[in-house]
Structure formats: C-alpha cells, structure tokens
Amino acid sequence: QRREALALTEQADQHAALKAMQAFGTTDFRADLPKVDVPALVVHGDGDATVPFEGSGARTHAAVAGSRLHVIAGGPHGCNVSHADEFNRVLLDFLAS
Structure with missing residues (x-):
C-alpha cells in the first residue's frame, strides 16, 4: 500500500502538490463546520x-x-485503504440510512 501511495504521489506536479500541502496545513474550516445541515459521517482511525x-x-x-x-x-x-472492508461497510450503512 505504501508503494502504491508513493507511486501515486510521483504522478503529481511538484508545485501543485506543495501548494496543496500548504493549503491543507493553513486553511481553517472550523467556522464552517457548524453550518453543515446535511447528514454527515465522520470516519477516523485512532492510530x-x-x-x-x-x-x-x-x-x-x-x-x-x-x-x-x-x-x-x-x-x-489512509484507513480507507488499510481497513477498506470496515470503512466501506460503515459508509454503505450510512448511505443506506
């Protein structure tokens, strides 16, 4: 999985990847979260x-x-890849509800 992830990153334009990383680390969406008014599922790995x-x-x-x-x-x-069965089951259950 790590090799596949690395191969995927090697396809990205370096400038775009660096700008995306900067945006991930500096954009604050906390004020937007209370405005979410549709069903939402938060899936996160504790590791x-x-x-x-x-x-x-x-x-x-x-x-x-x-x-x-x-x-x-x-x-x-990346738990959607490492724990794909559980991730997909939870997502499908959420979408079916």
Missing part, C-alpha cells in the same frame, strides 16, 4: 499519526450537529 483523531475527527464530530462518528480501531491515516 492516525498524521492527523490524530483527537485533533481532527473528534473535533469535527463535535462541531457538526447530528453527525455520526465511527472510529476505526488501529486505523492509520
């Missing part, structure tokens, strides 16, 4: 060392009224 659950998933869930939270035990950043 994410890149974007820790406490600083992102937990706070997003708390800020979006009525959101549903699913924490993937041991899930790293």
